[in-house]
Amino acid sequence: MALSIIPAGILRRVIGPPRPCLLTRQNVRCFTVLALESSADDTCAAIVNSDREIVSNVVVKQHSFHEQFGGIHPMHAIWAHQRHMPGAVRKALHDAGMTMNSIDGIAYTRGPGMAGCLSVCSNAAKTLAAATSKPIVGVHHMQAHALMPLLTTPDISFPFLTLLISGGHTLLLLARSWRSFQTLATTPDESIGNAFDKVSKMLKIPWGKLGPGAALEQYCLNDYDQQLPEIIPPLPSGQPGKLAFSYSGLHSGVERYIAVRNGDLDDPTKLALARAFQTAAVGQLEEKLLLALHWCRQNGVVIRDIIVSGGVASNKFLRRRLEFACRDFKFDDAAVRLVSPPQELCTDNAVMIGWASMDRFLAQDYDEYEIETRPKWDIQELQ
Numbered sequence: 001m002a003l004s005i006i007p008a009g010i011l012r013r014v015i016g017p018p019r020p021c022l023l024t025r026q027n028v029r030c031f032t033v034l035a036l037e038s039s040a041d042d043t044c045a046a047i048v049n050s051d052r053e054i055v056s057n058v059v060v061k062q063h064s065f066h067e068q069f070g071g072i073h074p075m076h077a078i079w080a081h082q083r084h085m086p087g088a089v090r091k092a093l094h095d096a097g098m099t100m101n102s103i104d105g106i107a108y109t110r111g112p113g114m115a116g117c118l119s120v121c122s123n124a125a126k127t128l129a130a131a132t133s134k135p136i137v138g139v140h141h142m143q144a145h146a147l148m149p150l151l152t153t154p155d156i157s158f159p160f161l162t163l164l165i166s167g168g169h170t171l172l173l174l175a176r177s178w179r180s181f182q183t184l185a186t187t188p189d190e191s192i193g194n195a196f197d198k199v200s201k202m203l204k205i206p207w208g209k210l211g212p213g214a215a216l217e218q219y220c221l222n223d224y225d226q227q228l229p230e231i232i233p234p235l236p237s238g239q240p241g242k243l244a245f246s247y248s249g250l251h252s253g254v255e256r257y258i259a260v261r262n263g264d265l266d267d268p269t270k271l272a273l274a275r276a277f278q279t280a281a282v283g284q285l286e287e288k289l290l291l292a293l294h295w296c297r298q299n300g301v302v303i304r305d306i307i308v309s310g311g312v313a314s315n316k317f318l319r320r321r322l323e324f325a326c327r328d329f330k331f332d333d334a335a336v337r338l339v340s341p342p343q344e345l346c347t348d349n350a351v352m353i354g355w356a357s358m359d360r361f362l363a364q365d366y367d368e369y370e371i372e373t374r375p376k377w378d379i380q381e382l383q
């Protein structure tokens, strides 16, 4: 399934002047990457090229399977990746109408992520590469989320602010280049995605095919056609006034509210609580984003774009609220723009891994086949 075909040539505008990649007899031809991702609960394979084409994109989700465990079960996730990865690679090649002969390099998620899960895409990528004598690049998963919109929105320029909100991370970064990221805010406890997942589980919202966070967003859209009976008291906000996140207090606030009622909530109260949680979770992002914009202004950093990416960024309520929060902030009289990848490229996928590997492949900066995975990996180390 080709997701989208993006006009050729724009990549060079994004990553600078062309550098020799594969020299054919006539000229330089575009570089084609097979990318693999399995850092959490999605098994992904995709083919992307340096002409900015998403040639194929396969995502095998495990949500419905993990629902019975109330979260990602590590061993079952590894086993599912082992079952799905060969088929995902075969389908990515089939959908692209390609064989391994047409692939120039193989990219995979090196970290951060769940150790056992990472080893599936890492071993698959390295073994395929060794058998076919292709170069490999191991990619930082959060760097890939941050750079995804550079493929889909061509006129983004550095430096930009990026808010990366996923199951494992809540990061607010200043990106100065493809590999230079400065952490302005992170969470010492829980990620926003984890809080969404736990609250979704506490409220017993069925995940269906959506997964816990998206199911909670969907649930909040319900209208019971009646006044909500009870006003939910304000839920704790994380580290107010500080450039730092915290989501454990918010999730515990919801837990306490349910516990004092012995878990017995009628539907309208449950809906009011879900909405109060979602509003408070997003409210914390709004506050920190504005603090970061002020920090940039005070430090003479002019920002034109804010990139919001990662699974939680597919939440439409959140995107609208963040756009509204930043609408009046200006640098030199120019407004800042909020950019997110299309919904299906916000959540985990291998397109972003292939795309983030591209500047290294084009610079012939490959990894050794022996490199190890990095389950914990600070994005600032990339520089």
Ligand code: KG4
Binding pocket: 040, 165, 166, 167, 168, 169, 192, 193, 194, 196, 197, 211, 212, 213, 214, 215, 217, 310, 311, 312, 313, 314, 315, 316, 346, 347, 348
């Ligand atoms: O980036 P991602 O797909 O995987 C990780 O790298 O962790 O993010 C997954 C997280 C999960 O916590 C999931 O429940 C959450 O993103 N998520 C959402 C939505 N869609 C996915 N959270 C809130 N609203 C959504 N629409």
Ligand code: ZN
Binding pocket: 141, 145, 166, 167, 310, 311, 347, 348
């Ligand atoms: Zn992710």
